[in-house]
Amino acid sequence: MSRSIIKLRSAIHPKEGWPLKIGELSKATGASIRSLRYYEKQGLIAPARTESGYREYHKFAVEQVKTIRLYLNLGLSTEQIAGFLHCVLMNKEAFCNEVLPVYQQKLQELDEQIQTLVRIRSNLAERIQSILSERTDNESMEGTNDES
Amino acid sequence: MSRSIIKLRSAIHPKEGWPLKIGELSKATGASIRSLRYYEKQGLIAPARTESGYREYHKFAVEQVKTIRLYLNLGLSTEQIAGFLHCVLMNKEAFCNEVLPVYQQKLQELDEQIQTLVRIRSNLAERIQSILSERTDNESMEGTNDES
DNA sequence: ATTGACTCTGACATTAATGTCACGGTCTAT
DNA sequence: ATAGACCGTGACATTAATGTCAGAGTCAAT
Structure with missing residues (x-):
């Protein structure tokens, strides 16, 4: 029982739990790990980090990445997507000018x-x-x- | 009269004469000098060289380069063009299998x-x-x- | 403690034709 | 012979998202 803090985190997120590590998000979304890091560098997603530097993705990140990939599949660039992603994640697309x-x-x-x-x-x-x-x-x- | 050999070449090709230098071929065909050198490296054209290393293009090279550009404009790669250019320059296209x-x-x-x-x-x-x-x-x- | 699975960063590669630059040699008219 | 225009080669850049690798650190189970 010496690692109580870590046990506590495990207790909160029992199994396959949140937050996701990058490999888990990759499997959940179909985007490669390489791509997830690229989206981050392009400013499309901003995961938290553990003390040791691992990326931590919250639940919402799955939808977020799927949305990014949807726009990429429409032929938009990451730069264009960055211009409205923030808005469309919070509103209906039609409300984002x-x-x-x-x-x-x-x-x-x-x-x-x-x-x-x-x-x-x-x-x-x-x-x-x-x-x-x-x-x-x-x-x-x-x-x-x-x-x- | 010490440069008799050079005078002779000038006499054979009076002015703006043949063979063409690369800049002249460039103007005659619309291809940039850079592109002409590239076509050469890709094996599409093989100009002679003067003793000092200058490229010498014969009259036929103008048609040759225009043909190359025609195929490039059809979206073919230099590699594909190299596969049949030799033939189509000497025959009707339809005869080149x-x-x-x-x-x-x-x-x-x-x-x-x-x-x-x-x-x-x-x-x-x-x-x-x-x-x-x-x-x-x-x-x-x-x-x-x-x-x- | 050790091992294996996972993660981190940074770097290089991919495609194809073309542009551009640097450095140096050549030609020609004066 | 010297200036200016031309030519030679070689190298790096361009585009955009992704793959892949190397070297090192982290985590979890034994």
């Missing part, structure tokens, strides 16, 4: 990228067609030489 | 990329609509409070 401009800018970027890719795709498809038709021309010419 | 597989693979990649972007775009547009409609809901609710 910083969100809509970012969304609309991203939408425009996406439209431009799509347009570019579609244009390239057209060029490429046209060239493929051109090659295929030139080849069939040749095959049919060969066919006329040997008509049996 | 290495071209079509590369084109078709690139087409598939483009389709996947476009699909991804379009999917993200849909998510984003949906979220924007959601925000806008929530806001109009609120505005109309405010409107009902003040009905004069």
Whole structure:
């Protein structure tokens, strides 16, 4: 019973308890440990630390990380996410005025990228067609030489 | 008249003459000097060298570089281009069997990329609509409070 | 106390074409 | 021969999130 303080912490968070260590949060969210540390460096999450330096994540951090990943999957940068994450974690997204401009800018970027890719795709498809038709021309010419 | 050999070369290529130096080829093709050197390192072009080490580009190099840039603009990598450039410079594209597989693979990649972007775009547009409609809901609710 | 699982930080790598800089050699007109 | 424009090579930077490794510290169970 010499480590009473530690026992007390264990008693409060019986098993698989809170706060989470980084590996536990990683499993809970699907984000790699490396990514969690990166999000922290980008200012997206700020875990507490134990005396020995281990990160301590509170319960809310799971939702927080999932939210971050949702926005990353929309193609937003960590910098953009940092601009409104604080707000959207506390309110409905629609009440955060910083969100809509970012969304609309991203939408425009996406439209431009799509347009570019579609244009390239057209060029490429046209060239493929051109090659295929030139080849069939040749095959049919060969066919006329040997008509049996 | 001590530099007779040099005078001779000048006589053969009177002014702005061949072979081109790298800066001249750059202007003739629109590719930066940096890029021309890069294409060389990637094995796409192999200029001769003067005794002093300057690159010498023959007339054909202009077409060659323009061809390289055409393929780059289709999204192909220098490595892919290297796989068929030699052939397409000497034949019609349709006769180079290495071209079509590369084109078709690139087409598939483009389709996947476009699909991804379009999917993200849909998510984003949906979220924007959601925000806008929530806001109009609120505005109309405010409107009902003040009905004069 | 020792071992194994976990964590910490910091660093380097990834991709591909291009920009840019530094330092030094070459050419040409004066 | 000297200045100015040109060329040579080599190196570092760019972008953004993530992987991976090394070296060291922490924790828990035996």
